[in-house]
Amino acid sequence: MFVFPAGGIKIWILFNNIMKLNDKFAQLRSEKRGAFIAYVPFGFPTIEKSKKIILTLQEAGVDIIELGLPFSDPLADGPIIQSACYEALTAGANADELFAAVAELKDKIHIPLVVMTYLNPVLHYGVEKFLAQMDKNDMRGIMLVDSPIEENADYMKLANKYDIATVCFVTPVTPPLRVAKIAGVASGFIYYISVTGTTGPRALKFDDIGAHIRLVRKYSPLPVCVGFGIHSREQVARIEHIADGAIVGSAIVKFIKDNHAHKDFFIELKKYITQLCTK
Amino acid sequence: MNNLPNKQGYFGAFGGKYIPETLSECVRELEEAYSRVKNNKAFKAELKYYLEDFAGRETPLYFAANLSKKLKMKVYLKREDLLHTGAHKINNSLGQILLARYMKKERIIAETGAGQHGVSVATVARLFDMPCEVYMGAVDVARQKMNVFRMKALGAKVIPVENGSKTLKDACSEAIRDWVTNVKNTYYLIGSPIGPHPYPMIVRDFQSVIGKEARVQILKKENRLPDYLVACVGGGSNAMGLFAPFEKDKNVKFIGVEAAGEGLNTHHHSASIARGRIGVLQGAKIYVLQDRYGQIENAHSIAPGLDYPGVGPQHCYYHDTQRAQYVSVNDNEALEGFHTLCMEEGIIPALESSHAIAYLKKLAP
Numbered sequence: 001m002f003v004f005p006a007g008g009i010k011i012w013i014l015f016n017n018i019m020k021l022n023d024k025f026a027q028l029r030s031e032k033r034g035a036f037i038a039y040v041p042f043g044f045p046t047i048e049k050s051k052k053i054i055l056t057l058q059e060a061g062v063d064i065i066e067l068g069l070p071f072s073d074p075l076a077d078g079p080i081i082q083s084a085c086y087e088a089l090t091a092g093a094n095a096d097e098l099f100a101a102v103a104e105l106k107d108k109i110h111i112p113l114v115v116m117t118y119l120n121p122v123l124h125y126g127v128e129k130f131l132a133q134m135d136k137n138d139m140r141g142i143m144l145v146d147s148p149i150e151e152n153a154d155y156m157k158l159a160n161k162y163d164i165a166t167v168c169f170v171t172p173v174t175p176p177l178r179v180a181k182i183a184g185v186a187s188g189f190i191y192y193i194s195v196t197g198t199t200g201p202r203a204l205k206f207d208d209i210g211a212h213i214r215l216v217r218k219y220s221p222l223p224v225c226v227g228f229g230i231h232s233r234e235q236v237a238r239i240e241h242i243a244d245g246a247i248v249g250s251a252i253v254k255f256i257k258d259n260h261a262h263k264d265f266f267i268e269l270k271k272y273i274t275q276l277c278t279k
Numbered sequence: 280m281n282n283l284p285n286k287q288g289y290f291g292a293f294g295g296k297y298i299p300e301t302l303s304e305c306v307r308e309l310e311e312a313y314s315r316v317k318n319n320k321a322f323k324a325e326l327k328y329y330l331e332d333f334a335g336r337e338t339p340l341y342f343a344a345n346l347s348k349k350l351k352m353k354v355y356l357k358r359e360d361l362l363h364t365g366a367h368k369i370n371n372s373l374g375q376i377l378l379a380r381y382m383k384k385e386r387i388i389a390e391t392g393a394g395q396h397g398v399s400v401a402t403v404a405r406l407f408d409m410p411c412e413v414y415m416g417a418v419d420v421a422r423q424k425m426n427v428f429r430m431k432a433l434g435a436k437v438i439p440v441e442n443g444s445k446t447l448k449d450a451c452s453e454a455i456r457d458w459v460t461n462v463k464n465t466y467y468l469i470g471s472p473i474g475p476h477p478y479p480m481i482v483r484d485f486q487s488v489i490g491k492e493a494r495v496q497i498l499k500k501e502n503r504l505p506d507y508l509v510a511c512v513g514g515g516s517n518a519m520g521l522f523a524p525f526e527k528d529k530n531v532k533f534i535g536v537e538a539a540g541e542g543l544n545t546h547h548h549s550a551s552i553a554r555g556r557i558g559v560l561q562g563a564k565i566y567v568l569q570d571r572y573g574q575i576e577n578a579h580s581i582a583p584g585l586d587y588p589g590v591g592p593q594h595c596y597y598h599d600t601q602r603a604q605y606v607s608v609n610d611n612e613a614l615e616g617f618h619t620l621c622m623e624e625g626i627i628p629a630l631e632s633s634h635a636i637a638y639l640k641k642l643a644p
Binding site: 071072073074075076078082086089094095096118119120121122123124125145146147148150151168169170171173174175178182193196197198 | 287295296297298299300301303304305442443448449452455456459460461462463556557558559560561562567569571572573574575
């Protein structure tokens with residue numbers, strides 16, 4: 001695939017490869033727009049439907065897919081994602097199935113795939129083996145919810161070895177010094193969590209978010225994307241105005257949950273995502 | 280007393296702070312606050328006052344003459360059941376609520392399995408007039424009705440948790456979610472030596488009063504230290520409280536009794552050390568019951584307080600360094616232990632402690 005950015009300054013030549021996060025953000029910058037990032041748990045509602053969902057998200061204009069590897073005890077997730085992960089696990093989702101699915105799809109995917117999960121499934125699979133599989137399948141980013149900077153040195157080192165970006169979280173209660181430390185080890189982008197709380201749709205305080213993003217930018221040249229709570233087209237647009245990207249999870253998961261049994265589900269999903277993207 | 284954990288919160292390979300970023304700062308604050316108060320004279324005096332005058336310390340070290348005769352070895356019982364609210368849990372709850380007050384937190388949350396910890400938290404929250412919400416698995420709510428009643432009578436809100444196995448593990452996850460959401464004003468009062476650093480250390484320290492007293496008492500009664508300390512282990516609070524003050528007494532052997540439920544070869548047990556593998560659950564690297572993909576398995580025990588698929592990091596360390604031996608006792612054996620103590624001593628034990636009683640038979644000459 002060839003991508004010619006509107007500015008015409010650079011040309012990205014991609015031989016049917018999944019893009020790296022850095023290249024994607026460079027492309028977005030030249031197009032002067034923010035990233036629309038969609039989170040879906042792998043294997044929800046079933047492994048087969050989940051594969052088709054990934055392709056549908058790409059078709060609908062999603063810039064980056066955050067693919068959740070479900071964990072039995074998702075501490076940071078609200079009820080919508082908790083129950084979807086539970087269903088995905090029941091449907092047989094696991095690391096092997098995830099890598100098999102991506103291997104099957106990767107010739108059709110060009111947008112970056114970032115794995116989002118908790119530490120234990122990765123630890124148990126073997127951190128290096130997991131990252132090697134990601135590398136083999138062109139998955140160029142990982143974020144581990146329960147692995148803060150105090151605990152992630154080993155996996156960071158290995159991720160670097162395999163050229164996999166380690167997306168890190170910053171929250172409304174992260175003090176400036178810690179933001180600086182996190183920025184020092186993160187790569188790909190900074191995931192700014194919009195609220196103290198778990199995932200799930202809610203109202204957002206854009207002024208607070210804006211102030212925090214300015215703080216993060218003081219310490220980090222990385223793109224800053226905002227997640228948690230975002231569920232409407234209007235919110236996405238406002239977030240993309242103040243940050244480098246908006247991450248939508250629970251709202252999409254809920255849409256899938258409510259509609260996946262419909263005959264025209266994939267058409268409906270594409271429509272829903274397209275309107276969320278505001279492009 | 281104990282040199283561990285190290286600064287990073289590790290007991291050997293176990294422990295640490297595997298938490299969502301949102302909690303990092305408040306866990307650091309907790310660590311800082313605890314290190315300030317733990318040797319503070321006024322804090323210690325206040326805790327001592329409440330432990331003695333409110334909770335009823337010290338507890339007797341009772342020579343179980345009938346049981347001793349039957350087993351042909353001397354057995355002493357540390358009577359933590361005689362404390363206010365009926366279990367050792369109040370030791371830690373008093374310590375932590377004083378810490379929460381010191382940190383100017385306004386709201387208390389807790390998880391509970393059997394309900395003993397929940398009742399003790401509801402009690403201390405009422406004592407200090409703080410709003411209190413207790414997360415409890417729906418299965419436990421149904422099987423521990425009396426404790427639910429007690430918590431409600433004490434003005435606490437009991438929130439049944441309908442996720443997963445609907446027991447202690449899920450109650451703990453739900454409490455952490457609440458904490459992530461209300462991190463600024465809420466104190467999470469954990470009842471077991473589990474979770475992220477500094478909790479395993481804090482719970483151990485506040486429960487160590489058990490072992491400190493027992494050590495003095497046994498020396499007074501027998502003029503020697505015991506050969507064995509035996510305690511049940513779920514998350515491991517009563518065992519850790521008993522063991523830790525004897526850590527340097529190398530001739531005192533520690534035996535932790537895990538719940539074998541319906542048998543170690545079934546999927547219905549809570550023997551995290553016997554059958555678990557190293558993993559990360561609810562903030563710490565510990566032995567965890569998990570499947571081949573690192574998904575946490577549901578634990579089972581007839582004793583709701585042992586019904587947890589992990590075990591505190593210091594117990595994992597004691598196991599690895601062979602400082603303690605971990606054994607297991609199944610549901611039926613525990614029930615037998617329960618009846619034995621009732622009939623021999625006129626003491627009705629909790630189902631949790633019944634596991635430790637049951638193991639005595641295997642230890643007898």
